[in-house]
Amino acid sequence: MQTKTPMKPIQMVDLVSQYHAIKGEVDAAVLRVMETAAFINGPEVKDLEKELSTYLGAKHAIGCANGTDALQIAMMALDLKPGDEVITASFTFVATVEVIGLLGLTPVFADVQPGTFNIDPVDIKRKITPRTKAIVPVHLFGQSADMEPIMAIAKEHGLSVIEDNCQAIGSDYTFSNGTTKKAGTIGHIGTTSFFPSKNLGCYGDGGAIFTNDDELAKRIRRVCNHGSDVRYYHEVVGVNSRLDSMQAAILRIKLRRLDAYAAARNRAASAYDAAFSSIPGLSIPERSKSSSHVFHQYTLRVAGGKRDALKEHLEKRGVPAMIYYPVPCHLQNAYKTARFAEGSLPVTESITHEVLSMPMSTELDEQQLAHITSSVRNFFNQ
Numbered sequence: 474m475q476t477k478t479p480m481k482p483i484q485m486v487d488l489v490s491q492y493h494a495i496k497g498e499v500d501a502a503v504l505r506v507m508e509t510a511a512f513i514n515g516p517e518v519k520d521l522e523k524e525l526s527t528y529l530g531a532k533h534a535i536g537c538a539n540g541t542d543a544l545q546i547a548m549m550a551l552d553l554k555p556g557d558e559v560i561t562a563s564f565t566f567v568a569t570v571e572v573i574g575l576l577g578l579t580p581v582f583a584d585v586q587p588g589t590f591n592i593d594p595v596d597i598k599r600k601i602t603p604r605t606k607a608i609v610p611v612h613l614f615g616q617s618a619d620m621e622p623i624m625a626i627a628k629e630h631g632l633s634v635i636e637d638n639c640q641a642i643g644s645d646y647t648f649s650n651g652t653t654k655k656a657g658t659i660g661h662i663g664t665t666s667f668f669p670s671k672n673l674g675c676y677g678d679g680g681a682i683f684t685n686d687d688e689l690a691k692r693i694r695r696v697c698n699h700g701s702d703v704r705y706y707h708e709v710v711g712v713n714s715r716l717d718s719m720q721a722a723i724l725r726i727k728l729r730r731l732d733a734y735a736a737a738r739n740r741a742a743s744a745y746d747a748a749f750s751s752i753p754g755l756s757i758p759e760r761s762k763s764s765s766h767v768f769h770q771y772t773l774r775v776a777g778g779k780r781d782a783l784k785e786h787l788e789k790r791g792v793p794a795m796i797y798y799p800v801p802c803h804l805q806n807a808y809k810t811a812r813f814a815e816g817s818l819p820v821t822e823s824i825t826h827e828v829l830s831m832p833m834s835t836e837l838d839e840q841q842l843a844h845i846t847s848s849v850r851n852f853f854n855q
């Protein structure tokens with residue numbers, strides 16, 4: 474008699490199965506680093522930086538300790554000063570806004586587009602004042618914000634652009650003339666996170682900063698290294714933010730697979746789309762006209778106040794689902810201001826009540842996808 478194979482438990486991100494698929498290479502790379510004892514900024518870091526800059530088509534890629542540091546270092550390298558206004562999205566992970574606050578800069582929030590969840594260039598324009606110095610578009614959930622109009626606004630007003638590309642590494646942005654660039658290489662500086670669950674994740678903390686500008690690259694390296702170009706001589710106030718060599722060695726292995734990983738995520742997203750697109754009251758994630766999607770998250774919008782009940786229904790069936798993000802930054806206790814009171818960012822505020830992200834990883838199999846999709850359809854009596 475044939476027995477049915479039990480389904481692998483479903484997780485939001487299955488990093489163990491992903492590791493098992495590359496275990497031989499990863500284990501050997503980690504041991505290699507241990508044998509050299511070049512633990513910090515060793516040859517693996519230099520090689521990763523070269524490979525990242527080739528992959529992205531950015532002149533410089535500079536490793537650092539995490540994606541939050543990457544944003545902070547970018548702002549320090551641009552010499553932003555207390556009181557300068559930085560326009561960003563409130564519908565993002567808090568790190569983007571946290572570093573603005575840490576440096577004494579003023580976060581100014583622009584609303585997002587309801588379909589793509591990305592910052593709305595029209596609202597960016599409305600938020601510009603004489604104190605505005607920079608724009609930080611966040612490429613949320615795996616697709617690039619609309620960089621062409623954002624760069625045009627920045628040029629018109631003499632602003633710097635830092636792309637928070639922690640969630641969309643590998644996605645391609647296409648300009649109206651047909652040229653394509655990788656997300657994170659279009660603004661003056663791009664940043665990313667190698668947090669384990671990211672599309673290009675390491676086995677600890679890590680991050681990187683990208684730029685095509687030689688002078689900015691110099692300043693970024695200096696800020697990362699205690700404000701120093703020459704050991705024990707310090708030109709500016711800096712930080713200690715380094716990528717370690719074991720993480721770099723692991724990232725080099727995963728970078729070679731990044732496009733295949735994005736394809737696997739897109740296969741899962743297509744299965745979700747096919748199962749969910751005809752369910753009334755459920756909106757599948759909109760594909761941007763100008764960006765490819767690498768599905769860091771597959772995020773549904775659930776109308777009619779049913780989001781939390783759907784989440785609970787799924788959890789009872791062994792399907793984890795997450796709310797990214799339940800409270801936008803402008804309504805967080807740490808960042809509340811009179812200027813951005815409740816009601817000030819209507820799209821952001823409405824989608825925080827509707828969004829629900831489905832399990833998404835490179836290793837979701839047919840059996841798991843069938844269980845997830847039937848569990849969602851079943852909630853809607855489909």
Ligand SMILES: Cc1ncc(COP(=O)(O)O)c(C=O)c1O
Nearest residue numbers: 539540541566568569639666668
């Ligand atoms: C949009 C965004 N910005 C910044 C970060 C911060 O990255 P890290 O956790 O590596 O500091 C993250 C991820 O956590 C993120 O998703």
